[in-house]
Amino acid sequence: MDATGRKSTVAHKTLLEGSGLWKTYSGNEGAEPVLSNVSLQVERGEFVSLVGPSGCGKSTLLHVLGGFARPDRGEVRLGGAPLAGPASRAVMLFQEYGLLPWRSALGNVELGLEPLGMSVSDRRERARYYLQLVQLDDKRALLPHQLSGGMKQRVALARALAVRPELLLMDEPFAALDTFTRYHLQDQLLELQRKEALTVVLVTHDIDEAVYLSDRVLLMEGGPGRIHTELAIALAKPRDRGQRDFQAYRKRILEAFRLTGNGPEEEFTI
Numbered sequence: 001m002d003a004t005g006r007k008s009t010v011a012h013k014t015l016l017e018g019s020g021l022w023k024t025y026s027g028n029e030g031a032e033p034v035l036s037n038v039s040l041q042v043e044r045g046e047f048v049s050l051v052g053p054s055g056c057g058k059s060t061l062l063h064v065l066g067g068f069a070r071p072d073r074g075e076v077r078l079g080g081a082p083l084a085g086p087a088s089r090a091v092m093l094f095q096e097y098g099l100l101p102w103r104s105a106l107g108n109v110e111l112g113l114e115p116l117g118m119s120v121s122d123r124r125e126r127a128r129y130y131l132q133l134v135q136l137d138d139k140r141a142l143l144p145h146q147l148s149g150g151m152k153q154r155v156a157l158a159r160a161l162a163v164r165p166e167l168l169l170m171d172e173p174f175a176a177l178d179t180f181t182r183y184h185l186q187d188q189l190l191e192l193q194r195k196e197a198l199t200v201v202l203v204t205h206d207i208d209e210a211v212y213l214s215d216r217v218l219l220m221e222g223g224p225g226r227i228h229t230e231l232a233i234a235l236a237k238p239r240d241r242g243q244r245d246f247q248a249y250r251k252r253i254l255e256a257f258r259l260t261g262n263g264p265e266e267e268f269t270i
């Protein structure tokens, strides 16, 4: 069984592995490294969140893990093989959706499929399948400006999933959305993760979101950027935000930050 309780049929349990990662941005020499000897492993099918104060290096780590930025030292392995550049088996999803304004919802989902050499009909069929998964097939002809924020993020999610990645890297994808939409999308994400056997690494400021979604939460601190605490969330999904154990995990994360002196509690609550 893997971390989500599903049977694993693959030989390597670990999908993603970062070892001894260091990074300092050029022009920033002499400053504290943004990543300082960061190591982590993510199992197949696992949902891992990176939580930490602004500027501690979460996005940088996410970019390095996807092969979109190079570490100065250290190595990233995906499925056991070292990453030398952007990983074709990984996709990244951002807060800003990244939709092309002149393309319909369907056209935006098809976008990621265009380089794959599929026939037009196969491409359309696959794009519509993923739009259906995020419950937007009836909006497929609409342009991004005709969609709500939550719908735009669902189109972006459908586009990311349509290329059938093994690894989904998400950088605060729901941060701009209202609470109701965010909760709804969190549930949809968990459902899609289960259906598509996805491995997810999520960057979030939202402790509630991290506890609700994650199998493991990695707490980061800056100056220099490192992972200081790892917390497995041993609660069955779907989770109940009002439950005592849920609140206890939330409290443990808040306390971990207070202990490291990274700022007031309010900064990390929704």
Ligand SMILES: Nc1ncnc2c1ncn2[C@@H]1O[C@H](COP(=O)(O)OP(=O)(O)OP(=O)(O)O)[C@@H](O)[C@H]1O
Binding pocket: 025, 026, 028, 034, 052, 053, 054, 055, 056, 057, 058, 059, 060, 061
């Ligand atoms: N392209 C870049 N060039 C130079 N410095 C950068 C670059 N990207 C990030 N940094 C610096 O690296 C540090 C970490 O940034 P990063 O975006 O990884 O942090 P973060 O934890 O994701 O922050 P936030 O939560 O505010 O998004 C910051 O000090 C930032 O100014």
